[in-house]
Amino acid sequence: MRADSSPDCRSPSSSAPPHRAAPLYRVCAFALLYTAAVIVLRVAVHVAESPFRADVWYRLGVLAGSGTQLLLGVAAGSALWFRSSRAAIMASSAIAGGLLAAHAAAAHYHATFHRLPSERALSVLEHSVFERGSALAESVAAHAPFWLVAAEAGVLAAAVGLSTSRFAGYLRMRFGQRARSVYQAVGAAFVLLIGIAIATTTKGTGQLYFGAADPIIHLAFHGHQPNLPSPRYAPRAEVMRFLQTELGVEAPTPIADPRFPYCRDEIASRDGSSNDEPRDMRGRRQSIVMLILESVGARELQLKHQGQPLMPNLARMAMEGVSFQRFFASGDRSAQALVSMFSGIPPATYRRILAHAPLAPLPGVARDLKKAGFETRYYHGSDLSFEQQRMYLRRAGFDAIVEPHPAEERIGWGLPDGTMFQRMQSDLEQRSREQPHFSVLFTLSTHDPYAIPDDFVAPVTQSDRWSRFASSLAYLDHELGLFYEWFLRHEAPSGALLIVVGDHTPRLPHPTDPTSTTTGEFEYRFRVPLILLGLKPETLARARQRTRVTSGHVDLPQTILGLARVARRGCYQGRNLLGRTPWPKARKVVSLAGEELEFMYVHEQSQRWMFHLKTQVARLYDIERDPNLKRDLYRPQHEQSIRLGNLVRAYHEVGRYLSEHARYAPSHDALRQRQNAGMKPASKGQSEERLRLVSHRGNTIDNQEHSSAKENTLDAIAAAIEAGFEWVEVDVQVTRDGVPVLAHDAAVHVALSSNRAPAAKDIAALEYAELERLGDARPPSLEEALTRFGTRVGFCLELKPQRDVFRQMDLVHGVVRLLDTIPHQPVMVDSFARTMLTSMREFSDVEIGYDLPQQPVEQEWLAYAAQARFDWVYIRADLITEEVLSEARRMGLRVMAYTVNQVGTLRGMNVDGIMTDHVSVLRAFSR
Numbered sequence: 001m002r003a004d005s006s007p008d009c010r011s012p013s014s015s016a017p018p019h020r021a022a023p024l025y026r027v028c029a030f031a032l033l034y035t036a037a038v039i040v041l042r043v044a045v046h047v048a049e050s051p052f053r054a055d056v057w058y059r060l061g062v063l064a065g066s067g068t069q070l071l072l073g074v075a076a077g078s079a080l081w082f083r084s085s086r087a088a089i090m091a092s093s094a095i096a097g098g099l100l101a102a103h104a105a106a107a108h109y110h111a112t113f114h115r116l117p118s119e120r121a122l123s124v125l126e127h128s129v130f131e132r133g134s135a136l137a138e139s140v141a142a143h144a145p146f147w148l149v150a151a152e153a154g155v156l157a158a159a160v161g162l163s164t165s166r167f168a169g170y171l172r173m174r175f176g177q178r179a180r181s182v183y184q185a186v187g188a189a190f191v192l193l194i195g196i197a198i199a200t201t202t203k204g205t206g207q208l209y210f211g212a213a214d215p216i217i218h219l220a221f222h223g224h225q226p227n228l229p230s231p232r233y234a235p236r237a238e239v240m241r242f243l244q245t246e247l248g249v250e251a252p253t254p255i256a257d258p259r260f261p262y263c264r265d266e267i268a269s270r271d272g273s274s275n276d277e278p279r280d281m282r283g284r285r286q287s288i289v290m291l292i293l294e295s296v297g298a299r300e301l302q303l304k305h306q307g308q309p310l311m312p313n314l315a316r317m318a319m320e321g322v323s324f325q326r327f328f329a330s331g332d333r334s335a336q337a338l339v340s341m342f343s344g345i346p347p348a349t350y351r352r353i354l355a356h357a358p359l360a361p362l363p364g365v366a367r368d369l370k371k372a373g374f375e376t377r378y379y380h381g382s383d384l385s386f387e388q389q390r391m392y393l394r395r396a397g398f399d400a401i402v403e404p405h406p407a408e409e410r411i412g413w414g415l416p417d418g419t420m421f422q423r424m425q426s427d428l429e430q431r432s433r434e435q436p437h438f439s440v441l442f443t444l445s446t447h448d449p450y451a452i453p454d455d456f457v458a459p460v461t462q463s464d465r466w467s468r469f470a471s472s473l474a475y476l477d478h479e480l481g482l483f484y485e486w487f488l489r490h491e492a493p494s495g496a497l498l499i500v501v502g503d504h505t506p507r508l509p510h511p512t513d514p515t516s517t518t519t520g521e522f523e524y525r526f527r528v529p530l531i532l533l534g535l536k537p538e539t540l541a542r543a544r545q546r547t548r549v550t551s552g553h554v555d556l557p558q559t560i561l562g563l564a565r566v567a568r569r570g571c572y573q574g575r576n577l578l579g580r581t582p583w584p585k586a587r588k589v590v591s592l593a594g595e596e597l598e599f600m601y602v603h604e605q606s607q608r609w610m611f612h613l614k615t616q617v618a619r620l621y622d623i624e625r626d627p628n629l630k631r632d633l634y635r636p637q638h639e640q641s642i643r644l645g646n647l648v649r650a651y652h653e654v655g656r657y658l659s660e661h662a663r664y665a666p667s668h669d670a671l672r673q674r675q676n677a678g679m680k681p682a683s684k685g686q687s688e689e690r691l692r693l694v695s696h697r698g699n700t701i702d703n704q705e706h707s708s709a710k711e712n713t714l715d716a717i718a719a720a721i722e723a724g725f726e727w728v729e730v731d732v733q734v735t736r737d738g739v740p741v742l743a744h745d746a747a748v749h750v751a752l753s754s755n756r757a758p759a760a761k762d763i764a765a766l767e768y769a770e771l772e773r774l775g776d777a778r779p780p781s782l783e784e785a786l787t788r789f790g791t792r793v794g795f796c797l798e799l800k801p802q803r804d805v806f807r808q809m810d811l812v813h814g815v816v817r818l819l820d821t822i823p824h825q826p827v828m829v830d831s832f833a834r835t836m837l838t839s840m841r842e843f844s845d846v847e848i849g850y851d852l853p854q855q856p857v858e859q860e861w862l863a864y865a866a867q868a869r870f871d872w873v874y875i876r877a878d879l880i881t882e883e884v885l886s887e888a889r890r891m892g893l894r895v896m897a898y899t900v901n902q903v904g905t906l907r908g909m910n911v912d913g914i915m916t917d918h919v920s921v922l923r924a925f926s927r
Helices: 023-049 056-064 066-080 086-113 119-128 135-143 146-203 207-212 215-222 237-247 298-302 312-320 334-343 365-371 386-395 417-430 465-490 537-544 553-563 639-661 714-723 768-772 782-789 805-821 834-843 859-867 882-890 919-926
Strands: 288-293 375-380 400-402 437-442 497-502 530-533 589-593 599-604 607-612 617-622 692-696 727-734 740-742 747-750 759-762 794-799 827-831 847-851 872-876 894-898 913-916
Touching (some): 023 056, 023 066, 023 146, 237 639, 288 465, 288 553, 312 465, 312 497, 312 530, 334 365, 334 553, 365 375, 386 834, 400 417, 417 437, 417 465, 465 497, 599 639, 692 894, 692 919, 727 782, 727 805, 740 782, 782 805, 794 805, 805 834, 827 834, 834 847, 847 859, 859 882, 882 894
Parallel strands (some): 288 497, 375 400, 375 437, 692 727, 692 913, 794 827, 847 872
Antiparallel strands (some): 497 530, 599 607, 607 617, 727 740
16 A cells, blocks of 8 residues: 555655645644634734733733634544545635634624623624614624624635645645654643643633633633522621621621621610711701712723813812712622612622512612601613612602603613703702702713713714713713702702712723733723712811721712711611711722622722632732732732631622522511502402403414414404404514514514525614515504504504613603504503513503513512512413412412413413414303
């Protein structure tokens, strides 16, 4: 047998053509070329697009992670390159192209947002990246347009595919005689690289980790919260004493009920005031105005553009009032800030508190102020349905919540800050001065996408994310200046106080930030402004003595109650910043950050501790001496490190218990009544109302034959009415320009050109005019259906879940506007998306139905529906039991069974509504 035809890769032939190289050489060649392509791609994208320059640790991480890419290359090459053929080249190029496209997308995402995507981020991107109307899509497309990702992946994949055979031939000629030793050396290096890659991507954080992290491994190890065991019992007393001492709570104070570890006995003096209440705070109640500044950190006070400060008015307020220098946010999200600022609860470690459904009982500073005779108001320029914010604010005690109506035009997330400032001013000018008030305004314009009114001249003309954010800061500051002048004229003379505080620092890096960060993404920072204005002289002197104490959002409730001269202890964990008791020198404040709350920070004086809760990596910095966090001072065996480690474990233990059992506070008296708890009692005559029978999407199947009308069409609705249905259910999607249309699927088939077959296109990516070109195949608009049939039949409108926040708002607002303008019979609205349902509950008087997940019914789902003041729960028919019916009715909920197409499906259970495709079911239950 001739040497060059032998499959033995150890028998080389210098004259062998490249395509005749032995299979192992072809596999090795493919793996090496693929790995080189990934390294080139990631480094090139990072250097070209990220405001951070790739430092040596990032590059070392990319090299360390090459073991992972080699593994993928060997796996793909083994399947394709044991046979050298044109088909193998094409198939390997396609696979390499797919893998490289994933890496290109991840590299661009990292360069744009300075984080690797989580599972949730990928899900959102999947449904919004091709939508021109999506703010997220605009941010991504500015850095990584589809054509660029495709071109990068395509060019590199073609190079890999076309070069593999030739490179394999070279390897055979070069190393054929020493194949065994070469294989051993390559194998050892291969194992070493894989080991380094796995170790780096599972136990690392900084630039080294993000250089080495393969997106797949990153998602596997860091994409979701680990499945932690649920603690059955309340934390031990010694754990709580240690935690209270470290966090500077007035320890040791007794816990009234071990089941509620954050709740201490109320300790009051004989005159009914708190022991920690300043003496000069007793007497007439003082009104309080509070401004919460979206995405404004302490650093934003000092920012300049072309030598001019971006926020001179905020700096003036800090100069004229008391500005706290070591005041820390609870996290990197507004929802975390709200719970700490109004409930005095430290940030959660396991899941964000407002993610609980039903919402857990919590203290409420506005509720305590209301009991003391205060009027409570809250202003926000956007829809507060998201993250259960509206529900939380009401339960925290705010009587009036002012937010935009769906009919109002918005920019970005909602109304500009100037509009909301004017509304607050108008309301306060018209109210009686006899009653004290607590009025809060949460600004919005500095939230991504940083939309500001067209008539405001932006000082920064560039269009990148940071420049748009800088311009939004200037706009907010302009409106702050106007409001402050009004406050000095109108509110200050009557003794009102003004509190200005940031909710969290910006979630994007400054262009001048250092290249190396502790997380490998952007650097999380937590110092935010807290400014108090209008204090009396004696209180002012005491406040200025405490401007450098370690404090945070969790201290605001006690401070607000002290300023308002209201005595209350309850379950608030913070301290009164203006109290008479000495401030603990070793006091610590905790912040939680990250997509999955994986980063825990502990602030103590100038020290900043960071713990990665999933990998147990710890870091320590002196943030005042080392603001760029260059020198890690952490020493595992140091006494202080051991104590901080104990604090982290105790904090996490308590956090897990509270999260699993929702025992942040006992239910207050009002919540023990069903109506005030949000659990609606059955309406009058509900039990006598006859069974509600609904045609599912207008279907009228009879004798096993479908009606001629296609579902979710005007003809189907007409056929259902003709068949005798008094209710028709239709599915509702929304177009890019906000027009609700009847369609079940999120996509329609559109002919892109006359010589090509129709292609699926998301409805949310098309304008309604584009749908109209489909002729008879177009989905009808909801407006057409209501105009033609609204007075003849009741409609059940199922709002289909939207993956983009803006699309959800568009769908709800579009439906509300139509229901406000078109006469109609009774309407029910249902959805699997709770956020849209709470918006409908707020802005319309229709009946609301919550589509429960298609799993065995959990009591918590029913409790959430009752708490949210929904009317119905929609349950798949085979999941309904007598126990479920009994529990739903106990909570004042009605039950809609779907989709019942046989008379015996419900086994005689007495539900309130039936949704069906069959006319026979209508006839059977109408008797």
